[in-house]
Amino acid sequence: MGKIAGLLLVLCAHAVSADELTIRANEAPFALTLEQAMNWAPEREFTSPANISTVPLARRYPAQLDDTRGSLDTRAKVLYAPDGMNNFANYLVTQPKFNLYNFTHWSQIDVLNWFAGTADHVVQLPAKPWVDTAHKNGVKVIGSIFLAIAKYGGSPDTAEKLLKQDEQGRFVMAHRLVDIAQYYGFDGWLMNQETNLTAIKDANNELVEGQRDPERGAALGKKILAFMQYLTAIAPQGMEIHWYDSMLENGEVRWQNELNDKNKAFLSQGVHSADAMFMNYWWNKPMVESSVEIAQQLGRSRYDLYFGADLWPSRNAQRAFSRSQWLNDLFDTESGHGLTSIALFAPNFNFNFAGEDHTPIFSHFKDNAQDPLSFYQTEQRLFTGDDLNLAVNDEKSWPGIGRYLPAKTTISSLPFITHFNTGQGKVLIEDGQKTADGWTDMSKQDLLPTWQFAVYGSQNLDPHYDFEHVYSGGSSLAFEGKLQSQDARIPLYQTNFVLGDEQVATLTIKGGSQSMSFYLQAASGERTIYALSDYSPKSEHQGEWYRYSIPLNKLAAQHIVQLGVSFSAPSSDVSVNLGELAIK
Numbered sequence: 001m002g003k004i005a006g007l008l009l010v011l012c013a014h015a016v017s018a019d020e021l022t023i024r025a026n027e028a029p030f031a032l033t034l035e036q037a038m039n040w041a042p043e044r045e046f047t048s049p050a051n052i053s054t055v056p057l058a059r060r061y062p063a064q065l066d067d068t069r070g071s072l073d074t075r076a077k078v079l080y081a082p083d084g085m086n087n088f089a090n091y092l093v094t095q096p097k098f099n100l101y102n103f104t105h106w107s108q109i110d111v112l113n114w115f116a117g118t119a120d121h122v123v124q125l126p127a128k129p130w131v132d133t134a135h136k137n138g139v140k141v142i143g144s145i146f147l148a149i150a151k152y153g154g155s156p157d158t159a160e161k162l163l164k165q166d167e168q169g170r171f172v173m174a175h176r177l178v179d180i181a182q183y184y185g186f187d188g189w190l191m192n193q194e195t196n197l198t199a200i201k202d203a204n205n206e207l208v209e210g211q212r213d214p215e216r217g218a219a220l221g222k223k224i225l226a227f228m229q230y231l232t233a234i235a236p237q238g239m240e241i242h243w244y245d246s247m248l249e250n251g252e253v254r255w256q257n258e259l260n261d262k263n264k265a266f267l268s269q270g271v272h273s274a275d276a277m278f279m280n281y282w283w284n285k286p287m288v289e290s291s292v293e294i295a296q297q298l299g300r301s302r303y304d305l306y307f308g309a310d311l312w313p314s315r316n317a318q319r320a321f322s323r324s325q326w327l328n329d330l331f332d333t334e335s336g337h338g339l340t341s342i343a344l345f346a347p348n349f350n351f352n353f354a355g356e357d358h359t360p361i362f363s364h365f366k367d368n369a370q371d372p373l374s375f376y377q378t379e380q381r382l383f384t385g386d387d388l389n390l391a392v393n394d395e396k397s398w399p400g401i402g403r404y405l406p407a408k409t410t411i412s413s414l415p416f417i418t419h420f421n422t423g424q425g426k427v428l429i430e431d432g433q434k435t436a437d438g439w440t441d442m443s444k445q446d447l448l449p450t451w452q453f454a455v456y457g458s459q460n461l462d463p464h465y466d467f468e469h470v471y472s473g474g475s476s477l478a479f480e481g482k483l484q485s486q487d488a489r490i491p492l493y494q495t496n497f498v499l500g501d502e503q504v505a506t507l508t509i510k511g512g513s514q515s516m517s518f519y520l521q522a523a524s525g526e527r528t529i530y531a532l533s534d535y536s537p538k539s540e541h542q543g544e545w546y547r548y549s550i551p552l553n554k555l556a557a558q559h560i561v562q563l564g565v566s567f568s569a570p571s572s573d574v575s576v577n578l579g580e581l582a583i584k
Helices: 002-008 034-038 085-089 128-136 156-162 172-184 214-234 285-297 325-329 372-384
Strands: 061-063 078-081 111-113 140-147 188-193 199-201 207-212 240-244 276-279 305-310 341-345 407-409 416-418 428-430 433-436 461-466 476-482 488-498 504-511 516-522 527-531 538-540 545-551 559-567 573-583
Touching: 034 156, 034 172, 061 488, 128 140, 140 156, 140 172, 140 240, 156 199, 156 214, 172 188, 172 214, 188 214, 214 240, 276 341, 285 305, 372 461, 407 488, 416 488, 461 488, 504 516, 559 573
Parallel strands: 078 111, 078 341, 111 140, 140 188, 188 240, 240 276, 276 305, 305 341
Antiparallel strands: 061 407, 199 207, 416 573, 428 433, 461 476, 476 573, 488 559, 504 545, 504 573, 516 527, 516 559, 538 545
16 A cells, blocks of 8 residues: 555465465455456355355453553554455465464454455455454454556556446446455455556556546546445445545545545545545644544544554554654543554564564564564564563553553353464364374464453563463463562453353463462452462373363352463462463
8 A cells, every 4th residue: 555565565376276275365266356356146156155254243342451541542443454465364274384474463453454456356355264263353354455556557447347337327346345245254345446547558558657647537536436435335234345545536546644625535425435544654643633623524433534554664654663653643642542543554564574774574483483482472562562561551662552552352251261372383282182283274263362461560471372382272371481579460361251150260281380370350350369279280181281170159140351360479480381271
């Protein structure tokens, strides 16, 4: 998106045989040409029932970490748009490789945009494993419609084909897009229209420099606005249609970086033209504040504006970790409430950024399966700040998204069980047995901790995912460090359930647990702490793991809002893996 980002989207097709387990970047059902999409139907060639997600979108609840953060804005949203999702995640079955792209911070985002596209492959569809897991976490997933920059293959002719109408004046492609999203079970579309419609192309689709057709551009621009209004109108309730701040009504591509009189029609013009607008990246606080005023004049919520943050280190707008003023600028100085929503673009720098003089590489995980910690902790840093701890506010460095916006949870009923499985691993453990070596499958990911991670008390304790010691799935949750003279408490999950008379909590542990406790926090704020040393564990998996069972009958009928663990001093060295946490 934007002038430079458009170049990055000219991605190469990756042809594979049918039985080869690999990512299929620009192939149906994930990527469709305009012709394929226009002629799409459930029973036709470019459709795959295997890509249908049947997991409903879970209801979410705000998860304020502690009382000092009770004023954090629960209405502002975060859209997450890795650049080139088709290159990372276009698979339907378990992949036989550990070090593929992954994501764990679902509790900190609200929308995943399947951002991708080429000049030929205009329509990009999300993959079922990711939609399933996003929905389980209450996160919507939207596909992309990409009309490429003219210099890189985009053509007004393509836009004109997109805008085809039938004899009744209905936009054919608008109905196809709704049909496709409903059939596959995802939640809408981003219209990323970056083709200058006044451009003139020759017979080889090469740009004719110095020539423009403003009359045709204006006609097509007006028709695209009508298309957006039509698509937004026919989209069923819950389906979201987003517009990227790129094209003006005259058909020219002119990124405005704010909502103003030149582009406001693509948010509202008497009727909704889109449910949300993704703003380009070169903005400042006065531009944000002006945009909010215009949105309100249009009768729209300020949170319908997603101000873009281009995190890719090679570019210089909101460069990851070295730029932080932009984050402050999106929040009211006095109340701390969000001025708008946020769109995080190219957050995949933790996976495929190769490093430059001004910014070293963040992780070698993409090329080295032995380096998962740096990959996961770079994503953690984006949300927790430079100190990797949500419980402590970074005052002088990168503060983290989670300092400004609370997490959210979907855990509202029992039974609850997690193995802290991130959806990939060096081995796959099922029923105590190794069934595979290196693998990745987002659909296998558990509900991961609401906060990743927050440590109160001793700051020498490090929670992280461990791929060497696995109870079930591909990972466990490790706690390592030295307490010295201070206790440590680690909240893990925000919950919203009431305990019954016979509920039992189980923790399956590997390592020294002498100083470890499990706690539940009630809505009243009272914590009930269970020291594992008071219980006799049962041996699991040839004695490598030990299961502690804790009756919770004394908490019957209590509304539980938080689950966590703690470690007590004077025990100094902590080295514990938590392989399963369950309440049944």
